Amino acid sequence: MNYRECLVNVAPYVPGKNEEEIKKEYGLDKVVKIASNENPYGPTPNIKEYLNGINFSVYPDNYMSNLRSKLSNKLNVNEEKLLFGNGSVEIIQMISRAFLDKGDNIVTQLPSFSSYFSEAKIQDAEIRTIKYNENYSFNLNEILDLIDEKTKIVYITNPNNPLGTVVTKDEVYDFVSKVPNNVLVVIDEAYFEFVRNENYVSGIELMNEFRNVCVLRTFSKAYALAALRIGYIVAAEEIITNLEKVRVPFNASTIAQKCACIALDDETYMKDSVGLIHKTIDYIYERLDKLNIEYIKTQANFIMINVNGASKEAVLKLMKKGFIVRDGFPLMDNWIRVSIGTLQDMEEFLKVFSEVV
Ligand SMILES: Cc1ncc(COP(=O)(O)O)c(C=O)c1O
Numbered sequence: 001m002n003y004r005e006c007l008v009n010v011a012p013y014v015p016g017k018n019e020e021e022i023k024k025e026y027g028l029d030k031v032v033k034i035a036s037n038e039n040p041y042g043p044t045p046n047i048k049e050y051l052n053g054i055n056f057s058v059y060p061d062n063y064m065s066n067l068r069s070k071l072s073n074k075l076n077v078n079e080e081k082l083l084f085g086n087g088s089v090e091i092i093q094m095i096s097r098a099f100l101d102k103g104d105n106i107v108t109q110l111p112s113f114s115s116y117f118s119e120a121k122i123q124d125a126e127i128r129t130i131k132y133n134e135n136y137s138f139n140l141n142e143i144l145d146l147i148d149e150k151t152k153i154v155y156i157t158n159p160n161n162p163l164g165t166v167v168t169k170d171e172v173y174d175f176v177s178k179v180p181n182n183v184l185v186v187i188d189e190a191y192f193e194f195v196r197n198e199n200y201v202s203g204i205e206l207m208n209e210f211r212n213v214c215v216l217r218t219f220s221k222a223y224a225l226a227a228l229r230i231g232y233i234v235a236a237e238e239i240i241t242n243l244e245k246v247r248v249p250f251n252a253s254t255i256a257q258k259c260a261c262i263a264l265d266d267e268t269y270m271k272d273s274v275g276l277i278h279k280t281i282d283y284i285y286e287r288l289d290k291l292n293i294e295y296i297k298t299q300a301n302f303i304m305i306n307v308n309g310a311s312k313e314a315v316l317k318l319m320k321k322g323f324i325v326r327d328g329f330p331l332m333d334n335w336i337r338v339s340i341g342t343l344q345d346m347e348e349f350l351k352v353f354s355e356v357v
Contacts, residue, residue, distance in 0.1 A: 012247070013249040015249065038058050058254075059250045066261050068082055078237070083243050088231030092186075095233075106125060106128065107146045111330045112160055112161065128146045136304075137160070144178055147180065166200050166299045168199035170199070183212060185213045186216060192217060193222030194301050203215040223263040225259055228256040229256060230257070280340050285297070288350075303340065309334045318356065318357070
């Protein structure tokens with residue numbers, strides 16, 4: 001891997017031991033922590049009524065032990081292959097900080113997730129892009145053509161945002177086997193839980209064979225914890241060790257860690273809600289087919305709809321009727337992106353859509 005040279009001189013933050021560790025290590029019943037300038041009286045008791053059991057006055061667990069151990073079991077990966085972020089965007093920032101210098105480049109597709117671009121720019125790196133293929137999917141062969149000795153990162157968004165399409169298992173294997181093994185391949189699986197395509201494979205399955213492959217996931221989408229900002233990366237230990245060097249200490253809050261654990265303990269709830277979203281997507285397909293409107297079949301929880309060149313107007317008209325949708329994606333001038341709401345909301349949306357667009 002090609003880490004920034006300055007990282008050789010950077011050590012990851014090493015926090016002091018927490019009370020429980022000290023109690024265990026020294027066989028003590030009580031430990032008073034007066035080492036990190038925390039307030040022993042805690043915040044207003046009103047907060048505690050809402051979030052019983054959380055200790056607000058101490059910093060979060062910097063190692064994120066409970067969440068780490070739960071995820072390591074769930075994904076069947078070593079705990080040291082995980083690192084958490086204040087949302088997965090923060091991990092994209094860490095990756096960029098760790099890998100990109102002026103003169104380096106990243107390669108990805110347009111359109112895909114905007115943070116790859118903004119973070120690369122902050123690092124003064126060059127951004128190389130290709131256009132999607134005829135299936136609105138990642139054009140992996142063209143990505144290969146753009147990789148050179150200055151390429152540090154390739155981003156594959158799978159499923160892609162905003163297009164909603166996936167690259168299949170065979171395509172991913174073929175691609176990764178051709179990427180030089182000192183180029184980091186980031187497979188962003190923010191929408192992993194929504195995928196129905198049977199030919200899909202998670203990048204995690206490739207990681208033993210290809211140590212330059214890593215996977216980004218988030219609790220913001222299927223687990224519905226976007227407000228709490230928590231995401232993670234699965235990568236080889238060497239990559240994690242270097243990302244730790246640029247990670248801000250205590251970056252994921254105690255509440256975020258705790259709620260992510262609770263969410264993982266209730267996967268049935270998440271799967272049921274994904275099931276409802278799938279039903280709603282099928283309903284939307286049916287309705288759009290009837291209206292003879294072009295759309296891109298989606299493997300995520302949003303759908304791209306072609307509004308025939310009038311995307312700004314469509315967005316405004318829909319907004320006036322109470323529906324906020326997105327347009328303005330590069331190379332997708334005629335399209336709007338609509339996130340999948342409840343079946344009832346989408347029925348109403350389609351009614352309004354057919355009237356105004
Ligand atoms: C493809 C993709 N990656 C990453 C993210 C960032 O998610 P978060 O920072 O909430 O984990 C998003 C959010 O929309 C996304 O669409």
